[in-house]
Amino acid sequence: MVKVKAIWFFGLSASGKSTVSKKLFEDFTKNNIKCALLDADEIRNGLNKDLGFSIEGRQENIRRIAELCKLLISNNIIPIVSAITPLHIHRDLAIQIIGKDNLVFIYTKCPLIICQARDPKGLYKKAKAGEIKNFTGISDVFEEPNETIQFVETQSKAIEETFRDVQAILKKEFTKSNSNYSIAPYIKHQCLFVHIPKSGGISINRSLFCNLGTGHTPIWQFQKQLGEQAFNNFFKFTFVRNPWDRLVSAFLFLKKGGLNEADKLWSENNLKDYHDFESFVKNWVNEKNIFSYVHFIPQHYFLCVNGSKPLVDFIGKYENIEIDFKYVADKLNIKAPLQKLNVNETKNHYSNYYNEETISIVKDVYKRDIELFDYSFDYS
Numbered sequence: 600m601v602k603v604k605a606i607w608f609f610g611l612s613a614s615g616k617s618t619v620s621k622k623l624f625e626d627f628t629k630n631n632i633k634c635a636l637l638d639a640d641e642i643r644n645g646l647n648k649d650l651g652f653s654i655e656g657r658q659e660n661i662r663r664i665a666e667l668c669k670l671l672i673s674n675n676i677i678p679i680v681s682a683i684t685p686l687h688i689h690r691d692l693a694i695q696i697i698g699k700d701n702l703v704f705i706y707t708k709c710p711l712i713i714c715q716a717r718d719p720k721g722l723y724k725k726a727k728a729g730e731i732k733n734f735t736g737i738s739d740v741f742e743e744p745n746e747t748i749q750f751v752e753t754q755s756k757a758i759e760e761t762f763r764d765v766q767a768i769l770k771k772e773f774t775k776s777n778s779n780y781s782i783a784p785y786i787k788h789q790c791l792f793v794h795i796p797k798s799g800g801i802s803i804n805r806s807l808f809c810n811l812g813t814g815h816t817p818i819w820q821f822q823k824q825l826g827e828q829a830f831n832n833f834f835k836f837t838f839v840r841n842p843w844d845r846l847v848s849a850f851l852f853l854k855k856g857g858l859n860e861a862d863k864l865w866s867e868n869n870l871k872d873y874h875d876f877e878s879f880v881k882n883w884v885n886e887k888n889i890f891s892y893v894h895f896i897p898q899h900y901f902l903c904v905n906g907s908k909p910l911v912d913f914i915g916k917y918e919n920i921e922i923d924f925k926y927v928a929d930k931l932n933i934k935a936p937l938q939k940l941n942v943n944e945t946k947n948h949y950s951n952y953y954n955e956e957t958i959s960i961v962k963d964v965y966k967r968d969i970e971l972f973d974y975s976f977d978y979s
């Protein structure tokens with residue numbers, strides 16, 4: 600699963616904290632990512648009912664929310680906090696309790712004058728009339744965070760746009776924790792997962808092993824690394840995908856810059872002339888080029904050695920990922936829902952990207968995968 604960190608939105612009242620945190624909660628939940636929404640408004644109506652808005656009251660409010668985050672993190676649940684957190688000392692306190700590496704702060708940046716104009720709960724109006732004391736921005740201080748804090752701008756953007764900015768920040772944070780490649784969980788579970796690019800492998804690795812495994816390691820490398828005995832005894836599995844669909848996924852993924860700097864660089868150097876999938880397939884896809892970048896390498900290459908049959912015990916299908924994932928999870932005795940990560944939200948059904956000519960090019964170039972894994976082009 601995704602490395603569990605608290606995601607903490609802070610900023611003025613009406614700056615958009617609750618709006619984006621709710622959207623994030625819905626998005627995570629839809630993707631089976633375990634999370635909990637900690638909205639300070641709700642917490643102040645229950646758990647922190649006894650606290651006011653004095654300096655001490657605000658400090659204690661943050662302390663309890665931060666402790667709650669710590670508890671949730673230790674239970675593998677991502678806390679999504681929405682709290683004004685007005686002072687530097689409050690943010691420092693949260694860092695102190697939760698730990699810098701376990702916390703992502705996102706400042707919902709919006710000028711006070713706009714927040715006052717929005718005033719969705721009428722609070723600014725009441726504060727200005729003196730009906731609410733110590734109201735942040737009116738009768739209490741909000742300290743602007745320094746430039747190192749990540750922020751999303753909510754003043755002149757649509758909610759959807761701000762939410763995309765949030766996702767971009769989280770993707771970066773998520774990629775940071777992507778550095779936790781390790782074979783250790785495979786050894787622990789006596790298994791090997793061959794992650795063929797663009798077959799849902801990030802979701803599978805994260806869901807089962809909480810990391811990214813060993814990346815796109817072909818089976819012959821595992822064979823060398825582990826020695827014959829372990830290699831033979833381990834449960835070896837993989838997931839394959841319809842080659843026509845996989846190629847669309849790889850192209851769109853790299854066109855968007857991929858997951859890391861290497862992907863971005865490769866894409867800039869090799870894909871910049873291809874503005875659409877059709878021109879890419881017609882002009883670039885051939886038997887030589889597909890071996891020049893990992894996401895295009897044929898799937899059998901990851902599984903077979905010197906023309907052998909696939910050296911795995913189980914071949915799951917991307918098209919049947921939920922059921923095949925459950926089979927693997929049961930086999931390994933791991934109880935975890937399948938997450939849905941690294942998704943290209945804008946991609947349509949792959950058949951929309953093809954014509955007869957490009958169908959035929961892919962059919963020739965990925966012939967062996969098509970035969971071996973029994974795929975055909977789905978016109979529906």
Ligand SMILES: Nc1ncnc2c1ncn2[C@@H]1O[C@H](COP(=O)(O)OS(=O)(=O)O)[C@@H](OP(=O)(O)O)[C@H]1O
Nearest residue numbers: 796797798799800801802848938939940941942943
């Ligand atoms: N749970 C689940 N169900 C269905 N589909 C899923 C799931 N998890 C990931 N995906 C899709 O898998 C594609 C990404 O595969 P990888 O994670 O192997 O990509 S990578 O090679 O490591 O970049 C990518 O496909 P496209 O969106 O078509 O590009 C993801 O959307």
Ligand SMILES: Nc1ncnc2c1ncn2[C@@H]1O[C@H](COP(=O)(O)OP(=O)(O)O)[C@@H](O)[C@H]1O
Nearest residue numbers: 612613614615616617618719753756757758761
């Ligand atoms: N880009 C945006 N991001 C978030 N909220 C926005 C944005 N643009 C307008 N809004 C509006 O601003 C208001 C923010 O209110 P809310 O999310 O309750 O703020 P907070 O939780 O920070 O007090 C909502 O009415 C929301 O519809």
